[in-house]
Amino acid sequence: MPIRKLSAQRLWLLAAYTAAAALLFCAPLMLSDFRLNLLAKFLAYAIVALGLDLIWGYTGILSLGHGVFFGLGGYAMAMYLKMDASGGKLPDFMDWSGLTKLPWFWKPFESLPFAIAAGILLPALLALILGFFTFRNRIRGVYFTILTQALVIITTTLFIGQQAYTGGTNGLTGYSKLFGFSLGSPETKRWLYWVTVALLIGAFLLCRFLVKSRFGKVLRAIRDGENRARFIGYNPAIYQMVAFSFSAGLAGLAGMLFVLHVGIISPSMMGIVPSIEMVLWVAIGGRGTLAGAVIGAVLLNYAKSTFSESYPNIWILFMGALFVVVVVFLPKGAAGLFGQFKWLRRRKAADEGADGVRYPAV
Amino acid sequence: MDVIILQLFNGFSISSILLLIALGLSITFGLMKVINMAHGELIMIGAYTAYVVQNLFADYMPASMFGWYFALAIPVSFAVAFVFGLVLEMGLIRFLYGRPLDSLLATWGVGLMLQQLARSIFGAPNVGVKSPAWLDGGMTVGDNVFPYKRLFIIGLVLVCLLVMYLYIYRSHPGRRMRAVMQNREMAACLGISTRRVDATTFAIGSGIAGIAGCALTLIGPIGPTIGTYYIVDAFMVVVLGGVGKLVGTVFGALGIGLSNTLFEYWTTASLGKVLVFLCIVAFLQWKPSGFVAMRSRSLDN
Numbered sequence: 001m002p003i004r005k006l007s008a009q010r011l012w013l014l015a016a017y018t019a020a021a022a023l024l025f026c027a028p029l030m031l032s033d034f035r036l037n038l039l040a041k042f043l044a045y046a047i048v049a050l051g052l053d054l055i056w057g058y059t060g061i062l063s064l065g066h067g068v069f070f071g072l073g074g075y076a077m078a079m080y081l082k083m084d085a086s087g088g089k090l091p092d093f094m095d096w097s098g099l100t101k102l103p104w105f106w107k108p109f110e111s112l113p114f115a116i117a118a119g120i121l122l123p124a125l126l127a128l129i130l131g132f133f134t135f136r137n138r139i140r141g142v143y144f145t146i147l148t149q150a151l152v153i154i155t156t157t158l159f160i161g162q163q164a165y166t167g168g169t170n171g172l173t174g175y176s177k178l179f180g181f182s183l184g185s186p187e188t189k190r191w192l193y194w195v196t197v198a199l200l201i202g203a204f205l206l207c208r209f210l211v212k213s214r215f216g217k218v219l220r221a222i223r224d225g226e227n228r229a230r231f232i233g234y235n236p237a238i239y240q241m242v243a244f245s246f247s248a249g250l251a252g253l254a255g256m257l258f259v260l261h262v263g264i265i266s267p268s269m270m271g272i273v274p275s276i277e278m279v280l281w282v283a284i285g286g287r288g289t290l291a292g293a294v295i296g297a298v299l300l301n302y303a304k305s306t307f308s309e310s311y312p313n314i315w316i317l318f319m320g321a322l323f324v325v326v327v328v329f330l331p332k333g334a335a336g337l338f339g340q341f342k343w344l345r346r347r348k349a350a351d352e353g354a355d356g357v358r359y360p361a362v
Numbered sequence: 363m364d365v366i367i368l369q370l371f372n373g374f375s376i377s378s379i380l381l382l383i384a385l386g387l388s389i390t391f392g393l394m395k396v397i398n399m400a401h402g403e404l405i406m407i408g409a410y411t412a413y414v415v416q417n418l419f420a421d422y423m424p425a426s427m428f429g430w431y432f433a434l435a436i437p438v439s440f441a442v443a444f445v446f447g448l449v450l451e452m453g454l455i456r457f458l459y460g461r462p463l464d465s466l467l468a469t470w471g472v473g474l475m476l477q478q479l480a481r482s483i484f485g486a487p488n489v490g491v492k493s494p495a496w497l498d499g500g501m502t503v504g505d506n507v508f509p510y511k512r513l514f515i516i517g518l519v520l521v522c523l524l525v526m527y528l529y530i531y532r533s534h535p536g537r538r539m540r541a542v543m544q545n546r547e548m549a550a551c552l553g554i555s556t557r558r559v560d561a562t563t564f565a566i567g568s569g570i571a572g573i574a575g576c577a578l579t580l581i582g583p584i585g586p587t588i589g590t591y592y593i594v595d596a597f598m599v600v601v602l603g604g605v606g607k608l609v610g611t612v613f614g615a616l617g618i619g620l621s622n623t624l625f626e627y628w629t630t631a632s633l634g635k636v637l638v639f640l641c642i643v644a645f646l647q648w649k650p651s652g653f654v655a656m657r658s659r660s661l662d663n
Contacts, residue, residue, distance in 0.1 A: 133643050143651075272590070279467065
């Protein structure tokens with residue numbers, strides 16, 4: 001890639017990103033342990049938002065199934081932790097459900113590398129399979145969205161129903177150690193926080209690279225006119241499958257981090273409501289802008305954890321209203337608002353990728 | 363053999379409920395291309411309306427009349443849900459035509475608010491609606507007992523289906539509705555007020571959801587989230603059946619209802635759902651746009 005001259009705008013952007021990253025890395029110095037843990041959870045959510053933005057904001061496919069991918073990642077990590085905590089014995093909930101032997105698919109989760117690989121690859125594979133059977137047949141738009149929602153329902157029913165293998169409604173919990181370090185200690189929490197920040201930045205850069213690359217251009221072409229992209233000679237199904245699968249993998253990664261921060265994963269965290277909330281994060285922050293997705297996820301979750309405990313009823317009303325307001329008045333989210341101001345100041349910005357986003361009527 | 367007959371009856375019963383819910387969707391989603399996630403909450407509104415009508419009867423009418431509250435509850439549920447739908451269309455949906463995914467998110471928000479509203483008015487716990495005495499008991503055929511309530515719902519669905527068929531295909535407003543949905547500009551040129559047709563169409567779809575809610579009170583207790591339980595299945599009915607024709611919705615409801623019952627009978631409840639989903643995806647491999655597809659030469663629709 002030729003070295004491009006840094007325009008003032010790019011320089012500002014770079015400075016803002018660096019400052020944000022530095023701030024995130026220094027956060028442990030400023031926040032209490034409790035707040036830090038919350039922030040770590042939000043940043044894990046932000047990784048989901050990145051993946052969701054890639055598929056929705058850039059490819060124009062709305063998935064209401066990311067809770068499942070998030071949950072699968074979470075379960076993979078929780079299975080390892082549970083095996084580790086049981087120390088060679090049968091995990092406690094299996095005992096209660098009357099199992100006498102470890103199910104075969106639990107066996108490999110004794111090893112952490114396998115669990116980590118599975119936490120990313122399983123969701124990605126599931127997404128790839130679903131994508132294969134839908135995008136190839138040009139099942140898209142709302143039909144695809146409804147199918148993903150059905151996927152959420154059957155997965156949660158399955159996880160609740162197969163109590164002996166999955167822990168049922170309670171999910172997997174009751175583990176406290178990773179590599180022998182206590183998950184509850186402030187020291188470990190701080191390290192886990194840094195790992196999360198590093199992974200978020202990594203994911204962000206990877207997504208940014210994808211979006212700016214030729215691949216990302218094709219994704220946007222598919223979003224804006226799938227048939228036109230097809231007529232030019234691209235096979236949209238392949239691109240959609242890859243993007244969907246990549247996005248699911250990111251959700252799985254986030255799920256693993258979530259389990260490490262929170263210490264529990266249960267079917268209620270992968271259900272319909274959390275899945276659609278994930279979409280709201282992206283919608284609020286601004287679809288089609290990666291930074292917007294991250295900011296949306298963190299802000300909305302911050303607001304939720306602040307308000308929902310003291311005023312749960314008002315929070316639900318507020319969230320409902322937020323869906324309506326964002327869709328009707330702010331289709332580009334908060335980033336769109338910001339973009340409008342910038343546009344007033346500097347019309348040239350419009351030809352910079354992220355600001356020139358157009359939304360198709362899907 | 364008796365077991366099979368009983369399972370089949372259960373299947374038809376579930377299909378009829380799904381169909382009643384999906385009929386409203388087949389109008390709002392199938393004809394208008396609006397994903398109304400608040401459809402479940404319109405069902406809830408219908409159910410609570412039946413509950414209110416029941417309470418009014420219990421308080422102000424002689425006890426001998428109580429059994430007939432249900433006959434009144436059905437039209438009232440329709441009317442209340444109709445009005446809600448009308449308000450929803452005029453206040454929100456009309457800004458979202460042509461943006462189905464956005465309509466999905468916005469109506470989901472509306473649904474959340476309506477649920478919360480129901481929670482603050484009627485309380486979070488489920489409430490029971492006492493079904494009228496004339497629907498207690500069942501019809502005995504051989505060794506099987508078919509509950510009257512289930513039979514009544516099947517009958518109600520058939521009536522709704524017939525009325526909708528007559529309205530859509532055999533009446534003037536129905537013809538206008540089809541004209542607008544098929545070619546909006548041309549219909550407008552011919553002097554049809556497309557705004558008014560949109561509003562009525564959406565309101566009718568909502569009203570049928572109200573009837574569905576009323577019918578659900580016969581089956582079990584009702585709560586603020588009763589709609590979410592059925593809504594995804596109902597959307598699957600429309601996806602499987604294909605959009606634009608009533609026969610597709612009937613097929614989708616029968617397909618999902620029957621296969622659900624049979625798979626759940628053969629395996630377990632949770633595995634049954636998985637198998638049904640796999641069957642739907644497999645079916646869509648064969649017919650990607652559902653059982654009946656409106657043929658069109660247009661590429662992007």
